[in-house]
Amino acid sequence: QKEVEQNSGPLSVPEGAIASLNCTYSDRGSQSFFWYRQYSGKSPELIMSIYSNGDKEDGRFTAQLNKASQYVSLLIRDSQPSDSATYLCAVNLNTNAGKSTFGDGTTLTVKP
């Protein structure tokens, strides 16, 4: 079992819909959680960080964290074709000395 797991996708949603991306992690003691966006052929870009249980909103993006269930998600409202990318979940695992461990990403396609 991987330490950080994401649905491999691909995930396809129509323009204007809500895209939901999910991630689970193995280390219950983890404290810092991130979502990165990676366009094809580019490097990852940090779009959201979350540290406490609950929701954190930033524009069209909402990160949700449930430490009891070891689950973190990213919702993208009013999805746009420009949101089409691979979304990487990263967790600072205590088992990795607090360094960020990444999932393999979920590829999102937003169709006009």
Add this chain to the structure above:
Amino acid sequence: ETGVTQSPTHLIKTRGQQVTLRCSSQSGHNTVSWYQQALGQGPQFIFQYYREEENGRGNFPPRFSGLQFPNYSSELNVNALELDDSALYLCASSLTERYGYTFGSGTRLTVV
């Protein structure tokens, strides 16, 4: 404020050769982490440097080594290249990993 810069952008090497990749961290960031990203996978942690000292290492063999300089720039050296070393090598800088990383544009290494 400059971002993270990596050089070269692309590199082709022959199996058995050695390679050095370079990274200049974002201004004010004293921590540099290196990741390897194979096609279709998430970034895998190689090692991290903090104030010129190695501060954590992932599951990579000793032929992967690094340095950090007083200006916080960094090098990744790989000896005895293998075909499986072909990947995108990402440098990420941070002030503290609690707040996530800023990635460079990466070096695409191809070993033939």
